[in-house]
Each structure stands twice: as structure tokens, then as C-alpha cells.
Amino acid sequence: MQAIQIINKNDKNTLEIGTVPDPELSDSDIQVKIAATAVNRADLLQRTGNYPPPKGASEILGLEMAGVVKKTGSEVTKWEPGDRVFGLLAGGGYAEYCTIHEDMAMEIPENLSFEEAAAIPETFLTAFQALEWLGKLQEQETVLIHAAGSGVGTSAIQLAHQIYDARIIATAGKQHKLDTARDLGADFAYNYKKQNYAEEIISDIGNDSVNVVVDFIGKPYWHKNIEVLAMDGRVVYLSFLGGHKVEEMSLIPILRKRLSIMGSTLRNRSEQYKIDLTKDFAQKTLSLFKTGSLSPVVDSIFDWSETETAHQRMKNNKNTGKIILTGM
Amino acid sequence: MQAIQIINKNDKNTLEIGTVPDPELSDSDIQVKIAATAVNRADLLQRTGNYPPPKGASEILGLEMAGVVKKTGSEVTKWEPGDRVFGLLAGGGYAEYCTIHEDMAMEIPENLSFEEAAAIPETFLTAFQALEWLGKLQEQETVLIHAAGSGVGTSAIQLAHQIYDARIIATAGKQHKLDTARDLGADFAYNYKKQNYAEEIISDIGNDSVNVVVDFIGKPYWHKNIEVLAMDGRVVYLSFLGGHKVEEMSLIPILRKRLSIMGSTLRNRSEQYKIDLTKDFAQKTLSLFKTGSLSPVVDSIFDWSETETAHQRMKNNKNTGKIILTGM
Numbered sequence: 060m061q062a063i064q065i066i067n068k069n070d071k072n073t074l075e076i077g078t079v080p081d082p083e084l085s086d087s088d089i090q091v092k093i094a095a096t097a098v099n100r101a102d103l104l105q106r107t108g109n110y111p112p113p114k115g116a117s118e119i120l121g122l123e124m125a126g127v128v129k130k131t132g133s134e135v136t137k138w139e140p141g142d143r144v145f146g147l148l149a150g151g152g153y154a155e156y157c158t159i160h161e162d163m164a165m166e167i168p169e170n171l172s173f174e175e176a177a178a179i180p181e182t183f184l185t186a187f188q189a190l191e192w193l194g195k196l197q198e199q200e201t202v203l204i205h206a207a208g209s210g211v212g213t214s215a216i217q218l219a220h221q222i223y224d225a226r227i228i229a230t231a232g233k234q235h236k237l238d239t240a241r242d243l244g245a246d247f248a249y250n251y252k253k254q255n256y257a258e259e260i261i262s263d264i265g266n267d268s269v270n271v272v273v274d275f276i277g278k279p280y281w282h283k284n285i286e287v288l289a290m291d292g293r294v295v296y297l298s299f300l301g302g303h304k305v306e307e308m309s310l311i312p313i314l315r316k317r318l319s320i321m322g323s324t325l326r327n328r329s330e331q332y333k334i335d336l337t338k339d340f341a342q343k344t345l346s347l348f349k350t351g352s353l354s355p356v357v358d359s360i361f362d363w364s365e366t367e368t369a370h371q372r373m374k375n376n377k378n379t380g381k382i383i384l385t386g387m
Numbered sequence: 388m389q390a391i392q393i394i395n396k397n398d399k400n401t402l403e404i405g406t407v408p409d410p411e412l413s414d415s416d417i418q419v420k421i422a423a424t425a426v427n428r429a430d431l432l433q434r435t436g437n438y439p440p441p442k443g444a445s446e447i448l449g450l451e452m453a454g455v456v457k458k459t460g461s462e463v464t465k466w467e468p469g470d471r472v473f474g475l476l477a478g479g480g481y482a483e484y485c486t487i488h489e490d491m492a493m494e495i496p497e498n499l500s501f502e503e504a505a506a507i508p509e510t511f512l513t514a515f516q517a518l519e520w521l522g523k524l525q526e527q528e529t530v531l532i533h534a535a536g537s538g539v540g541t542s543a544i545q546l547a548h549q550i551y552d553a554r555i556i557a558t559a560g561k562q563h564k565l566d567t568a569r570d571l572g573a574d575f576a577y578n579y580k581k582q583n584y585a586e587e588i589i590s591d592i593g594n595d596s597v598n599v600v601v602d603f604i605g606k607p608y609w610h611k612n613i614e615v616l617a618m619d620g621r622v623v624y625l626s627f628l629g630g631h632k633v634e635e636m637s638l639i640p641i642l643r644k645r646l647s648i649m650g651s652t653l654r655n656r657s658e659q660y661k662i663d664l665t666k667d668f669a670q671k672t673l674s675l676f677k678t679g680s681l682s683p684v685v686d687s688i689f690d691w692s693e694t695e696t697a698h699q700r701m702k703n704n705k706n707t708g709k710i711i712l713t714g715m
Contacts, residue, residue: 277638296642303638310605310631313650314624320648322641 061387062119062154063366068108074366081156082117088158089138090130094173095360096121096152098369098382099181101326106370112150113327121152121384122326124159125167125176135161143167145176147184147333149326153363155387162334165341168349178355178381179348182210184333185325186218187340189273189295193321200270201226203260203287204245205280208236210381211297213243213356215273220244221352222343228269230256239379257283267316271295278302285312296322356380363387389715390447390482391694396436402694409484410445416486417466418458422501423688424449424480426697426710427509429654434698440478441655449480449712450654452487453495453504463489471495473504475512475661477654481691483715490662493669496677506683506709507676510538512661513653514546515668517601517623521649528598529554531588531615532573533608536564538709539625541571541684543601548572549680550671556597558584567707585611595644599623606630613640624650684708691715 064077084090102120104110112118125145128138138144144164151157167176189211190196202219206212207229219225220243228247229240237248247263249256260268269287274280277299284294312318325333347353358380361369369382392405412418430448432438440446453473456466466472472492479485495504517539518524530547534540535557547553548571556575557568565576575591577584588596597615602608605627612622640646653661675681686708689697697710 281638296638299638299642305636305638306634308633308636310609310624310627310633310650313648314627314652315650317651318649320641321646322638322643323645324642 060155063363065106065120068106070107072106072108074106074370076364079119079154082151082154082158084130084132084158086132086134087160087162088132089128089135089144089161089164090156090158091124091126091144091164092129093124093126093152093155093157093387095126095177095383095385096124096363096387097177097181098366098373098384099123100373102153103370103374116149117151117157119151119154121150121154121157122148123177123180124148124152124157125173126157129156132161137161138164143173143176145173145180146337147180147325149330153366153384160330160334163330163337165337165345168345170349170351171355174360174383174385175355175357177383178357181325182214182381183218183344183353183355184336184340185211185297186215186273187344188323188325188336189297190215190218190223190271191339191343192336193295193323194271194273194293196223196225196271199224199226201228201264201268201289202271202273203228203230203256203269203284204240204273205230206275206300207231207240207245207248208233208379209275210356211273211275213239213380216240216243216245217353218344221347226264228256228260228264236379255283257286260287267292273297275299276301278305281305281308285318288312288316288318291317293319294321296320297324358382360385388483391691393434393448396434398435400434400436402434402698404692407447407482410479410482410486412458412460412486414460414462415488415490416460417456417463417472417489417492418484418486419452419454419472419492420457421452421454421480421483421485421715423454423505423711423713424452424691424715425505425509426694426701426712427451428701430481431698431702444477445479445485447479447482449478449482449485450476451505451508452476452480452485453501454485457484460489465489466492471501471504473501473508474665475508475653477658481694481712488658488662491658491665493665493673496673498677498679499683502688502711502713503683503685505711506685509653510542510709511546511672511681511683512664512668513539513625514543514601515672516651516653516664517625518543518546518551518599519667519671520664521623521651522599522601522621524551524553524599527552527554529556529592529596529617531556531558531584531597531600531612532568533558533601534603534628535559535568535573535576536561536707537603538684539601539603541567541708544568544571544573545681546672549675554592556584556588556592564707583611585614588615595620601625603627604629606633609633609636613646616640616644616646619645621647622649624648625652686710688713
């Protein structure tokens, strides 16, 4: 099959469509003819050699896909050739074909195109894991979502609004991102460049008022997050874009407010974890995608021969929403 | 009824047995004639006025008791007068009688005296909450228990050994405490005054080998705890006896190892939480107390007219195990 290959896996690497062996189909796998995949920041790291794929995963870039089932393994019961499916991959999305465990695939809602479906898995499953599995967000609780303009941020706002009817606080650094956050369901949106969000939250909502924080920023927000958290509050870290070294942290609020502070990434989880997460996600959200209550945010669509241009767009932070590759 | 009263609730306070109204019996409560109660560090703080009881709780000292049911509220179905019961109190143990929600009381195993039963609730329920509800310790995981000679420490070692068949690492500062820890089921026991427990664990067991840490010390152990934790590791803080200010903390291990860092106290939890915890605890442990696989550690027994002496013994850290008051 054809797949995008990394030539010289270092700072001077290039991408090139080449011929590679078809992926192996095990008994519980389906083989999918990929129609669309999406670009993730991890792809940009992986091509420089700095973020090797986990053990057993494909060396080919691409962490999510949408397409059509072509073949099924001997033990597959859920799918038939021709079914439209999408899902998370440990790698291998930048290619004509991939294989995926049958329980990792989800049915594409009829109203969604392949390009839209390919924009869902990474951001929505990451946000779902953070809110449901780690943060254990409850109906009508208050959630603080940082980097609200990011893929995971916009997904988290939609999920918090649609599944949990949560009171949503969003932070971002640009007005159009704050506007998008409000459009998607945020009740409060603060510009971290102009406002101290902790002061704003205390003034607008009250002391100790936030049940769950989803944070990608790290160090600069540590003290403010702790300050606004309620009793039994939870913080879920997904990355540390603003640095990781906190100077002078007091442990007292952890005990006094009975806090839980957690971190997680999705990629290095076991296949069984991802299967369980996918099933729970599909059960709770696919009907909401069907009615349009939840929708993937697509920034732009590139033919996969233009992958380099697509990567540059992400590298330069030009995108709002997902960058899609198609035409395999 | 007679109860111990605090005269001058400040640094110069004294204790005195005096007459107070009987506690009110609500429909779902039982009234218990107390046969024994136990001393907790919280009692020493409360008598100075520094640790007021939570809203709605008795002003009388005493966070646990064992005794005999005397009266039952109109909706009580589980108990009859004459039943031997023990359990956690939000206050009111230093008295002839207490009232307690029928679901907060547990049946005293036949082989245990009142003095032994009164030594169980605070330490074992705190340890159980830390291991089962917060730390989610799994069968044969590895648990690191600090302050292994304390009441909660000895209880946690017993539970980790008997319920989870865990690999247990204990730390303490005295040889006889380390010996006790080994007797109760610890596989490894380190003297923190003479050994760097992180180095010892890495040498004896390996890198990233600890699934759950139960910590009372705080600051001096932060970096070492993080260092020895395994993927998906959990830290449960119950107090910060060694200080709370951590300088220069990196958030990276929280993400890389997918850690959860939690804190909790038992006393300020809701009644419903304590009921659920008590039920789960009773179901998983009472049969083990009956066979002697689990046993309370009693340090000494005082007539309640000698409560001041009993408090001094705790204040001077003379006790190993629980100090019991009786003779009400």
C-alpha cells in the first residue's frame, strides 16, 4: 500500500509518499480503507525522532482515522465490509489502509463526512477521559477548562455542556477563542492575558467553587487552580505547555479541600483501556453527534500529498480545530 | 448523664466529669451505653479550642466507642437493646451515653472485648478509606506505608496484608516499630533516620515499583514518594507531620507516570459518606477480626477519671497503639 514515510528522522526530515507492506490483520482486527486522518502535535514530534511510537504500534504517523471496512479478521462479529468506521490508532493513519481491533472502531453517524469523523477521536476521547474517567465530573458541577480554543478544549466544553449540563468556565488568550468557547456552551470565558482568572472566578461565582479543572498549562496556573477548587476538587493535567516547575507548593489545600491531582496521556494506555474508553464514549456520545448537539471542529482539509503544508499550519499555530488529511 | 467536660477551652484547660443532658435520639439512631472509648490526637487539639467539632456534632470529646444498645429510635431495624456495638462518632465518646445512626454502628465480634472494639474505628476506617476508597489498592500491588508504628500505620499494614495480599513496605524511626511492622505483615521495613527509603526500595524492588503510598509526613517525603511510584501510582495524604511546603516540584512525573495525588480526612466527611464507608469496611473486615487475622493494637487502658493521664501519655508520644478509656 501507499503510506507517508519519514525520510531522515531528525530535524531535517522530510515526508514522502512511498510503498510499504499492508498492515497485518489479526483475528480480532478489521482492515480499513482510510478516507481521512487528522494531524496531531504528536506527529510533528514523532517525525523528528523525539516521540517514538509505543511498543507494538505502527511506525507510520497518524493517531486517528475514518474510512470503510475492507476485510474482517476471523473472530470479528461487529463489522462487515462496507461499514463506515472511525477510531483511535496507536499509529498508522497516514496510509491507504490500517488495521484496528474491532472494539476500537466506532460507527460513523450518517450525518458526518469522513473528514468530520476523522476529526473526533483524539480530541474527544482525550476530553472524555479527562472529564468522565479521571475528573468524574457530575451533573451540574462547575468545570474550568484551560486552552479553551484547542482541539481538546473545544471538545471538553461541548462534552461538559451536553453530557453533564455543567457550569463551564473557559480560559484562552484570544477573543475569537473565547467567543467560540461561549458559542459551544461556556458560561464564563476569561482572557488569561488580560485577567487573573482566579480573581474573576471568585468574584463571579465565589470561593472554592470549581469541582474539576482540565489543565494543559501547568506551572503558571498551579496556584490559581488550587485557589479556586472546591472541596473534593479534581485537577486533570494533560500537558504542561507553560512549564512544569512549581516553586513553593503547599500541600495543605490537598488535605483541607480533599483534592485529587491527576495526570494522563491517552497514547501510552493499554489497548484494553482504549477499548473500554471507546465503548463508554460511543455509548454516551454517538447519539449526540447524530443530532448535531456535539460536532467536531474542522479547521482545514488537505490532500495527503500536501501533508508538509498541513504540518506547517499546525506548527505555526494557525489552526482552530482539526487539520484533516484526505485523498489516500 | 455523666460526661467529661472541658473547663476553660484554651491552653490552660482542664477536664472534669460533670452532668450534662442525655444526647437526643432521632428516629434512625440508637442510644448506646458506652463501655469504652479511645483517645485521638484530635481530642488533644479540641480541648485547647484549636480543632472545633464539625457542625452538628457533639461538643463532647471522643471520636469512637464500643458499648451496648440501650434504646432504639422508631425507624431502627438492625438493632435491639442489649446488642454489642462499636463505631465512629463525630464527637461524644467521653460520656456515659451516645447516639449514633443505626448504619454507623457495627456488631462487635464475639472474640473482642469492648476495650479492643473501641480501638478499631478511627485507625482502621482511616486506613481502609486510604487503601480501598482513595488508593484503590489492588490484589498483590505494592504499597508504601509511612509512620508504620502509628495507629493508622499498623492498621494499614494489617489491611494491606490480609485483604489485598499486598507487597508491603513500611517506614518508621524506631527499631521496635519496624519489628512490629514486620510482625503485622510488612515485607520491607526501613528506618528513615538511617536509610534513604527511596534508594532502598529501588535497590530491593526496582525502579517505579510502588503502586500506592499512604503518607502522613508530607514535605520531606514528597520527592522520594514521586521517585518510587509506578505508572498509575497513587499517593494518599492523611496529614503533614513533617511540614507542608515543597520547594521546586516538577509536575512532569504526574503526567509521565499518570499519578494521582490525593488528600483526605475522615472527620469532616458527610454522615452518608461515613455510613457507606462503615458498611463497606464491616463487610470486608469483620470476619477477619473474628478469626484474629486482623486485631486492634491496644497500648493501655485507663479509667476515665484518669483521662488527663491518658492524654499526657499521647502528648508525650509514649503509646504504641490505642489508649483506651473505660469505666463510664
